[in-house]
Amino acid sequence: MASLNQIDEQNKKVATSVLGAVIVAIQAIGNAFPVKQKAGSYRLLQAQASNLLIDVQYVENTEELKNISSQFRQLSIEAAKVETQ
Known part of the structure; x- marks a missing residue:
């Protein structure tokens, strides 16, 4: 025992x-x-990207398309900034 x-x-x-x-x-x-700190930023970026995809479906002219394209480029820059944090 x-x-x-x-x-x-x-x-x-x-x-x-x-x-x-x-x-x-x-x-x-x-x-x-630091995944936790970045998680909120990633969710925000994902939501913004989803909104842009929805906006693209309802584009009526080239000016709107250029605006969405510009917003997408800005979103890509923001994503890169999150990655470097």
């Missing part, structure tokens, strides 16, 4: 160490790659 308790204790220690290492690794990844 004593050896079973020792094994359980050893397994608990190993499991605790492994879980601790996993948590530290996740935190390090979160700090190295």
Whole structure:
């Protein structure tokens, strides 16, 4: 019985160490790659791109198309800025 308790204790220690290492690794990844901070920016860019795609369907003249094209270029610049943050 004593050896079973020792094994359980050893397994608990190993499991605790492994879980601790996993948590530290996740935190390090979160700090190295700030996905959470960028997620809001990406959602905003995606919504703006979706709006432009909808607008393109209802273009009535070349001036509107040029305007949408300009907005798309600006959106691409904003996406690049988010990537560099």
